[in-house]
Amino acid sequence: xxxxxxxxxxxxxxxxxxxxxxxxxxxxxxxxxxxxxxxxxxxxxxxxxxxxxxxxxxxxxxxxxxxxxxxxxxxxxxxxxxxxxxxxxxxxxxxxxxxxxxxxxxxxxxxxxxxxxxxxxxxxxxxxxxxxxxxxxxxxxxxxxxxxxxxxxxxxxxx
Amino acid sequence: xxxxxxxxxxxxxxxxxxxxxxxxxxxxxxxxxxxxxxxxxxxxxxxxxxxxxxxxxxxxxxxxxxxxxxxxxxxxxxxxxxxxxxxxxxxxxxxxxxxxxxxxxxxxxxxxxxxxxxxxxxxxxxxxxxxxxxxxxxxxxxxxxxxxxxxxxxxxxxx
RNA sequence: AGACACCUAAUGAA
DNA sequence: TTCATTAGGTGTCT
Numbered sequence: 001x002x003x004x005x006x007x008x009x010x011x012x013x014x015x016x017x018x019x020x021x022x023x024x025x026x027x028x029x030x031x032x033x034x035x036x037x038x039x040x041x042x043x044x045x046x047x048x049x050x051x052x053x054x055x056x057x058x059x060x061x062x063x064x065x066x067x068x069x070x071x072x073x074x075x076x077x078x079x080x081x082x083x084x085x086x087x088x089x090x091x092x093x094x095x096x097x098x099x100x101x102x103x104x105x106x107x108x109x110x111x112x113x114x115x116x117x118x119x120x121x122x123x124x125x126x127x128x129x130x131x132x133x134x135x136x137x138x139x140x141x142x143x144x145x146x147x148x149x150x151x152x153x154x155x156x157x158x159x
Numbered sequence: 160x161x162x163x164x165x166x167x168x169x170x171x172x173x174x175x176x177x178x179x180x181x182x183x184x185x186x187x188x189x190x191x192x193x194x195x196x197x198x199x200x201x202x203x204x205x206x207x208x209x210x211x212x213x214x215x216x217x218x219x220x221x222x223x224x225x226x227x228x229x230x231x232x233x234x235x236x237x238x239x240x241x242x243x244x245x246x247x248x249x250x251x252x253x254x255x256x257x258x259x260x261x262x263x264x265x266x267x268x269x270x271x272x273x274x275x276x277x278x279x280x281x282x283x284x285x286x287x288x289x290x291x292x293x294x295x296x297x298x299x300x301x302x303x304x305x306x307x308x309x310x311x312x313x314x315x316x317x318x
Numbered sequence: 319a320g321a322c323a324c325c326u327a328a329u330g331a332a
Numbered sequence: 333t334t335c336a337t338t339a340g341g342t343g344t345c346t
Binding site: 167168169170171172173175177197198199201202223224225226227228229230276278279 | 321322323324325326
Binding site for chain 4: 010012013014015038039040041066067068071076087088089093095
């Protein structure tokens, strides 16, 4: 069973630079950023990246402190596919592009994927590591957008 | 012309503690609470309290962000009195006791009363003040019901 | 079907 | 403290 913690960050939500990251509990991590977004987009991107980075048949457990991201990817997704992507109050589902990419990634992965919510800010080691990576990625994205830094852009993969 | 903003609150609607409040634009306010109810009951109690607290002949304008409360007290009330308190779909009118108390308060007041709907959550000063008072009253009622606080119960009147 | 309101929850930030 | 992002629900009427 592969276990991966994810987290997203958004500086000055909404509209600020965003960053996301995943950390495999057995080792390995990755992060990425974009010049603008929302906290929810960052959380969803983290989940999507975690799934895509761990293909194969081995069961995968994705952990996030975002109930929004966890429920989007698990319990709400099937309902939305059935009802034409409508919210309970009749409006359109937000961030639909990302949610559909998660849906597709789940369909394409031969092995099962589980989603688990973990509370944030209570000292969970891997959550805090993902948090730090996501925050750093967001700050890099902000600097890159400001043209302040060397353009060594985008996804960084760690050991 | 006396202008009074009203608001109601219900924690964990339905069934939670409720609070209600009115705020006179010229100064003065009051609030009260009960251990259980619905959001609509809280809104109706707020307008009832506002009417009863402002007797006399001077025209009174009652403002609320609840279309339900405003229409109950104005356009629906006369129809319901005529038709035996039946809803348009044939069912019984809910919260009838409160609605009849509002009817009576209106009848007894020598001066005219107007009802005006104002949109919520758009920064209206008096609406927000009433909202804060109603929320505080609901929280007090919950604490009192839990026996957590000193029993300095019920209606609070402000300057 | 529409409208308004009342919440609940988690996260992200300033 | 206060703001935003998002979802789920109920209370009530027409």
